[in-house]
Amino acid sequence: MEVEVKFRVSFDDMKGKIEDLGAEFKGEELQEDLYFSLPHPELLRVRWIRNLGRAYITYKYIQDPGKNEEFDELEVEVSDFKTAVEILRRLGFKEDVLVKKRRLVYKLGDVTFELSDVEGLGSFLDIEILSDDVVYAKERIWEVAKRLGLAEKDVEPRLYQELLKEK
């Protein structure tokens, strides 16, 4: 299970705080996420990481719709973004939203920080843990979030693609 909480942040300010925490920088990714229309609470996405030349097909089932913090996730890397998109089109899936972002990834133990500047939406920090123990994961995420000065009021429960469609 992928457990994550998304916060609205100031990019440069949060970058400094994450680094001060001693988190290890894992890399920068220029991501283009193409979402296909799928009945709620399922998600289907093809991600292209432009600067690394890598692409992924990802299926997610949202376990807590509305809150959007618990995801059952299946992902495979694919050899070509455009061909993967075309196969899904041929199989009848319709393109919905394209989310473009610059993302910095950090790790601190079992916690992953994804600090993103999302085109048209601003900056966000996803704090993520892979664990089937949701209670533990949420506690650990909030423990780290508080050390970064984040609070409940900073949480953004909506998905990026929902935010883009609401604009």
Added chain:
Amino acid sequence: MEVEVKFRVSFDDMKGKIEDLGAEFKGEELQEDLYFSLPHPELLRVRWIRNLGRAYITYKYIQDPGKNEEFDELEVEVSDFKTAVEILRRLGFKEDVLVKKRRLVYKLGDVTFELSDVEGLGSFLDIEILSDDVVYAKERIWEVAKRLGLAEKDVEPRLYQELLKEK
């Protein structure tokens, strides 16, 4: 466009003939092809090449249904067979037939020879050319087929998955 003609053959006899023709051996593949139910004339398959540890998602549109010699093909390599299969299941596709074969691949110029021993069905040779010029491709395939002693009576127009379901 993928243009190919499938012949029923004797494996060892045909192996010798292909090598006598001067074709270059490209490798041996132990393939497991899982087909999903899709409305005719579309095909959706996840291939696992066990001995090479590689997997592919392939979508084909049969341009000449019944004859099954002309295919519009889209294919991506994927990082994991089982996860790719599970994603397609979650997207609503139903597993149909599993085709297992041992395949030897040879190349002679623009012609590919796929000599297969298919579990439960016997041996077959696919002679294939990638070209949008179907007339040229068919002529070239038959020119080579005749040099291998193959004739119209040896052609097997049915797909492997059709042959397995008819058993």
